Amino acid sequence: MIISGKAKVCGIMAYPVEHSFSPLMHNFYARELGLDFAYVPFKVPEDQVEAAIKGAYALNLAGMNITVPYKQRVIPYLKDLDPAARAIGAVNTLVRVEGGFKGHNTDGPGLWRAMKEAGLEIKGRDCLLIGAGGAAKAAAYVLGSQEAASVTILNRNESRARELALEMNRCFGKDFMTAMALEDYKSLPDRQWLAVQTTSVGMHPHTGRAPVEDKAFYRGISCAVDIVYTPARTRFMAMVEEAGGRAIGGLDMLIYQGIQAFELWNPGCLVLPEVVEKARRLMRKELEK
Numbered sequence: 001m002i003i004s005g006k007a008k009v010c011g012i013m014a015y016p017v018e019h020s021f022s023p024l025m026h027n028f029y030a031r032e033l034g035l036d037f038a039y040v041p042f043k044v045p046e047d048q049v050e051a052a053i054k055g056a057y058a059l060n061l062a063g064m065n066i067t068v069p070y071k072q073r074v075i076p077y078l079k080d081l082d083p084a085a086r087a088i089g090a091v092n093t094l095v096r097v098e099g100g101f102k103g104h105n106t107d108g109p110g111l112w113r114a115m116k117e118a119g120l121e122i123k124g125r126d127c128l129l130i131g132a133g134g135a136a137k138a139a140a141y142v143l144g145s146q147e148a149a150s151v152t153i154l155n156r157n158e159s160r161a162r163e164l165a166l167e168m169n170r171c172f173g174k175d176f177m178t179a180m181a182l183e184d185y186k187s188l189p190d191r192q193w194l195a196v197q198t199t200s201v202g203m204h205p206h207t208g209r210a211p212v213e214d215k216a217f218y219r220g221i222s223c224a225v226d227i228v229y230t231p232a233r234t235r236f237m238a239m240v241e242e243a244g245g246r247a248i249g250g251l252d253m254l255i256y257q258g259i260q261a262f263e264l265w266n267p268g269c270l271v272l273p274e275v276v277e278k279a280r281r282l283m284r285k286e287l288e289k
């Protein structure tokens with residue numbers, strides 16, 4: 001890849017940033033598409049967030065990804081905010097506009113695209129959302145905007161689930177999300193649930209765990225997505241499958257949230273399915289390291 005003086009420059013801002021796969025992925029897409037584009041990691045300490053955003057603009061960066069722990073922290077320093085990012089209250093992608101950056105959230109669209117490609121239709125479904133943290137909020141917004149019939153938010157801390165349900169019901173102007181304590185899962189009504197697992201339970205290195213250990217719980221789940229991508233097959237996915245359901249992991253969501261950002265920075269460029277498949281292979285190899 002040749003980076004010329006005309007290269008479009010983007011990066012990722014995080015702390016720490018060393019573990020990020022984003023530089024690898026974005027530079028891979030640029031190479032595959034033959035773009036003059038460079039993507040670099042920026043490790044930004046907490047007291048430098050505002051300076052980093054202003055500096056990125058001064059340095060003529062075309063955009064940035066924002067990740068842990070800054071997805072909410074950067075919002076006050078943005079020029080504009082996409083409505084979905086505003087509703088979710090977090091941004092993971094900045095796009096350069098006149099006078100600053102506009103904040104977007106591509107986690108939700110990434111999840112939706114991964115589900116759609118896997119044939120998991122949201123519209124009209126009764127959904128179980130497991131977790132009520134930042135990732136759950138982006139997922140709840142997707143379930144709402146893709147017209148789920150109902151969403152039951154199950155969380156260890158029930159009041160957090162209640163708060164998220166309330167916020168989303170207000171956002172969509174209808175009463176279709178309800179909250180339940182995770183430990184009360186036995187009182188869930190009988191449905192063919194579409195489940196979205198957004199907690200960190202089962203993530204490497206605690207791969208032997210699932211948010212609910214009871215096999216009976218999984219019999220009610222007809223299809224599911226776990227946003228965890230390490231390991232590729234979580235215990236949650238295994239339990240869904242063993243009970244006869246279909247389950248997908250979080251790798252495609254990770255890939256598609258990146259592609260959505262890449263396409264925002266490079267309008268008119270499309271990352272085609274064969275490139276997505278190569279990216280998947282590349283990521284799997286990286287994750288095995």
Ligand code: ATR
Pocket residue numbers: 130131132133134135136155156157158160182198199200201211
């Ligand atoms: P993120 O932004 O990645 O979603 P978060 O905001 O810290 O991170 O949320 C983590 C989610 O995982 C929460 O829903 C959390 O439940 P609580 O709100 O009850 O803390 C859930 N979680 C984490 N560890 C858990 C565990 N051992 N059992 C059940 N839920 C867990």
